[in-house]
Amino acid sequence: MHSAAPVRQSSFPGILHQYTSKLVGFEFIGSSGKTISSNKERPLLLFVGGLGDGLLTVPYVPSLVEPLDKLGWSVVQVNTQSSYIGWGTGSLVRDDEDLHKAVDFFAHLGGADYNSRKIVLMGHSTGSQNVLYYLSQSPLDNHLAAAIAQASVSDREGCYNTIGVDKTEALVAWVQKEYIEKGLGDDVLPRSKVAHSMGDTPVSANRFMDLVSIRGRDDFFSTDLTPDDFAKTFGSIKPITGTNDYSRLALFMSEKDEFLAKSVNREEIVQRFREAIRPSTSNSDASGVIPGATHNVGEASEPGALEWLIEHLVKVLKQV
Incomplete structure (x- = not known):
């Protein structure tokens, strides 16, 4: 089977929805022409990118549109306040509030x-x-039938891989002493101090600590975390609001993820995550490692990676 090449179009048919006064989501329109605006029972895959991402920056998203359209689903990618460079001064709490507003808007x-x-x-x-965070720690309602985490890697361990453990720990200690303890957590850190680990994005002290400190607010996927740590996230999935049912969770890790150390056994860490999922009914059997896939299942991925992703994504959607 030939690999499905990433979509190379520069223009995409769809509808730009304004789900808050300043935030938008783009609904791709497949060949059926059906949309969630005109079909109130049409289900929806709501996609959110990672650090630095915004509309169309994750290459595989447009490739999902036709397979899901054939299944009767729409695809919407949302921007949040943390899109593009906004992540540097954001937080999981702010992201969660944005995503709940998006879910509420598109649900209705x-x-x-x-x-x-x-x-x-x-x-x-x-x-x-x-x-x-949405499934396990958010104080807000949960209305998700299922959720999918693709390329879940540790930003802390990514920093270790970039500048080394000793330099990372020294930088964390410096930020703690010079900013956090002085009540300056919202201040942006000097680029000269963090550019090697965070890139050119302006990053606040709080966001840096969330991402890079041990058990920081964003530290969900580090391989050195314990079962007790995973119990607070994977092991604490909330019921769907107003029901006794629980959202299904699927994990798709990339085999050749460049942000994950080569020494990490991908199958093993996915299994560790899955073993921590509670309740067991949330543990999707579609989870696994995308063979030959880079972090964003981009052009450097091996043939078949994109097909695997689409096949297992369709499996998750069929089960809900």
């Missing part, structure tokens, strides 16, 4: 409601933290 679009339209949230990279 076209005269639908939570009972008539199923919504599945899919997060890529740090979007996986948004998914897991």
